[in-house]
Amino acid sequence: MQRWSRRKPHLQLLAFLFIGFIMLTIFYNESSIQQIHEDSDQDNHNQKIVYIKPNVPRNSRLRAPEILDRFSICNSSREYSGKKIMWVDPTRESGRRWVSDTEKCDVFSGKWVFDNISYPLYKESDCPYMSDQLACHKHGRPDLGYQYWRWQPHNCNLKRWNVTEMWEKLRGKRLMFVGDSLNRGQWISMVCLLQSVIPSNKRSMSPNAPLTIFTAEEYNATVEFLWAPLLVESNSDDPVNHRLADRIMRPDSVLKHSSKWEHADILVFNTYLWWRQGPVKLLWSTEENGICEELDGLGAMELAMGAWADWVATKVNPLKKRVFFVTMSPTHLWKREWESGSEGNCYGEKSPINDEGYWGSGSDLPTMRMVEKVLSRLRSKVTVLNITQLSEYRKEGHPSIYRKFWETFSPEQLLNPATYSDCIHWCLPGVPDVWNELLFHFL
Template sequence: MATSFLQKYQLQNHQLLLPKKQCVTYALYALIALAFLHYLLFYPASASGKSVVVAQVQEQVAAVASARVDAREQLLPPAPPPPFNQGDEALRNPQAKEEVPAPPPCDYSDGEWVPDARPPLYNGTSCGTIKDGQNCMAHGRPDTGYLYWRWRPRRCELPPFSPEALLRWLRNKHLGFVGDSLARNQAESLLCLLASRSAPELVHRDGEGNASRRFVFREFNATVSVFWSPFLVKVIEKSEHAGVGARRHNNVFLDAFDERWMSQLGDLDAAVLSVGHWFLIPGVYHDAGKVVACHGCEELNHTETDFFGVFKDAIHRTLAEVIRRQQHGHGEKKKKEKVVAVTTFSPAHFEGDWDKAGACPKKRPYRNGEKGLGYTESEMRKTVVEAVRAAGEAAGSGLRFVALDVTNLANLRPDGHPGPYMSKDPFAGGEAGERRVQNDCVHWCMPGPVDTFNEILLQTILR
């Protein structure tokens, strides 16, 4: 519509110009004649005089022609402006580019699991860092459908994991996973994903069952460490074996930090913290020399409390201590930029007794709306998200906090746990029936849904 209007407007003005154009032409001819007559009457007929007159006549003709052009341009409508170009605007106004709002970060927590025929980057035999209990392939799990799903966010894309991209970022850097066995599960998933591009070398191990380990990718001078710290703060863990003097509760000290990993914080370029399930285990919580909470301790002379308050306290205090140590660091430790990611609570999927066949029997993901989050999962997730937000507001430059919000996507994957295949060939003697068999419906098969945690971690780090 605007184009037809401009065409009609220009046509009308062109028609109006025709008479004026003729008038200007006639005026030009008249002036030329007068100039020639002036020459005949007042100048001698010499060659030099004629040359001067000719030059004067040419100047007068040029002046008239210029006046004619000016008159015509005044009658023409102005030319329409060129189409707007953001690049041109940026050249005219250097601040224009900064004023354009950046797209919001992707909300990876909101989405659905969709079928995906692509095979995983590794398997149960190609990666030597898988903990035995999560190696579902090697332990004989017969179904493989749990391998062929991918998480699809609703409002953005989650690219497949790129070992090359993370290794490039990790060159000359140190990434540490800190927390409980689910932190280790995620760390081993990342090591296997990266091993599809470059083989890791184990250079250090420590603790019971080698709970803390360090790997180096020599080609990139990249380091990945796993630190065992199931509460992030200091703890005296309960005894695994019963007997006289055995500790049946974890003793957790909220006002002291686990220096097994906290003392290494200055050397880390990125840390992934993941805790939660150990707070559900019976424990006694201390602060400033007093017992402030007790969970699952009916036989002790303490008031029973829930674990939500102490979980929140431990998370907030830990992130505040990270900020304090970053601000009070010295030399290179203070200068080093750091990303601290906190993985939200990963729900379990027990549908029966933990030591009976069929504890987590599902063979496919839940559909959206088929299973919502329970109260415990919602509160644990909420605590982490709010703590990360508060820490991000309090942190100074050089320190970035992010939440790896995996609670919803993990909740929809009851099919991704080892179940009875935490042990090799659990039914080698025949079908289980009523036979007791240990099940793992907490940790994740590898490969499996836990690999998606690291797809999100990669995009979060690169963002």
């Protein structure tokens, strides 16, 4: 008993130390768990989306952001911060069909019918404003079949083009196309469709500039084109010198362009092709140090569409101004997509695709879904001209090699015409005339 009692103090000391160790361990673990939760909360806080209000005029007392041009550069670059464009309500979504609610049928769903009696609606040689980029017959195209196709919707008819009626719709108004070279092609088509009934001394065309204007004195009307390929301000806003390796844009501002388009009565917008040419550099209006962020084309396009949609949502009264948005124009760069196992592209094609529902890689479905999401929130403020599917069938409608090229081709390229064929733009008369028939239908 005596020996046992002598060991007891040692056991008590060991027990005390053990209990202390356990308590310290528990306290440390609780502290660690708490810190993990705090760190996690902090991470979640850091990942919270920051919404930027677009199209905010700069206070004159503050240094306004420098206007972007083809000489603009980024002083440095960093990863995309995750900022989003805030317009109307950034969390609200609503469904909408891409067909006017007043339509009894879908005029965008149909087939192409060969019609060499009613078409073409004008002759290439009769339009003094024809572009050398689109004048395929002038530049040697031997077949003219591409001019004779009429779009026939299923179960209904497209309103027949009437030049006098169209001019009456435009009397005293400004019709403006805003966008890239594909939208410029639609503008040239419209001018060619309209100009024939205007005496030569009563019509005029301003010199090529960011804003080019066709004027018809008799109707006190203009048909205009504004070069704005990204819709928002960018370093590619020069209509001639815009082939730049790096695209730089202000994702939160259309103010530079909207100052020119805001007074138009009818606006026709497009954008798509330029977003498929690699990542885009973002220079926010609030950035004063020239630091750019870099984002993929689809993400950058969504930001630009948000800034554009903010202008439409806040500035457009549908009773006074009509706004149209033209969906993406398809390309035909890979012949194997409509003819399995084949090489080449649109070069040599002479007839449309007959496979109803055909869809090639030149039309990007994620982009279409993003655009539909944006436009659905604008509801009645925008009429959608969904030209994508109907244009997909027209693989033979591109200029291919039958246009003016400003670059010089190597002997190897000349021996293989498919290597330099233009399978992006469209011959005139041709597919863009139908886009304008759709515009006329909805007006």
